[in-house]
Amino acid sequence: MVFIDLAGYSALVDAHGDQTAVDVADSLLRITTEQLIGRGDLIKTIGDAVMLGFTTPMEALHTVAGILAELDRTPQLPWPSTGMHHGPVMERSGDLFGRRVNIAARLAGIAGPGEVLCTQPVAVAAAAAGIEPTERGALRLRNISDPIPAFALPLLTAAPVPVDPVCRMRVTETAYVLVHNDRQWRFCSAACADRFLARPDDFAN
Secondary structure, eight states: OEEEEETTHHHHHHHHOHHHHHHHHHHHHHHHHHHHTTTOEEEEEETTEEEEEOSSHHHHHHHHHHHHHHHHTOTTSOOEEEEEOOSOOEEETTEEESHHHHHHHHHHHHOOTTOEEEOHHHHHHHHHTTOOOEEEEEEOOTTOSSOEEEEEEOOOOOOOOOBOTTTOOBOSSOOEEEEETTEEEEESSHHHHHHHHHSHHHHHO
16 A cells, blocks of 8 residues: 655645645646556545555556656645555455554655655565665654564655745746855745745744
8 A cells, every 4th residue: 555645735735825735636636546547546535645555566666656757747746755565454445444554654654755665565576676675774653563664765766856945845947046044945936935034944944
């Protein structure tokens, strides 16, 4: 199973309004649905996140790579954080339950923007497909009693771009630049630049 969560979604909605919340969620759902065709199942949407189910880790890897590539081509969306696990789960009324589901969700919760964290079964499949996993050690996950060996997968290989410190939107065309504490900050709009100027230390930290 896979969880994909848009990092910084709450900040984006706070800065740009409720309609943005709907537009961003719709874009994530559209991209996910398109990439899932013939591969896996959309289990449910959870606001700014999607939960996906797959028969094999390989299906999951190919689909997640496609979703992340499309998200990268949609710069108005925040970076995704992804968690992946594989194994038997409980199914009821189209939803999935169990410890393995919880582990995938927790990994997505601690993954950084643009990062894909997975467990050993997925890492083994990735290595077999020529995707080199990086060990992250045994991680303590919330409400999971034992540490879980985790791995990072380089499924999102886009070059890094600036992120607006106010709304967390990626800034691909810089129209607004400010300097604070000898560092350049880039913004998606004049509105975000003005919010930063009003409370720079809040956003810079």
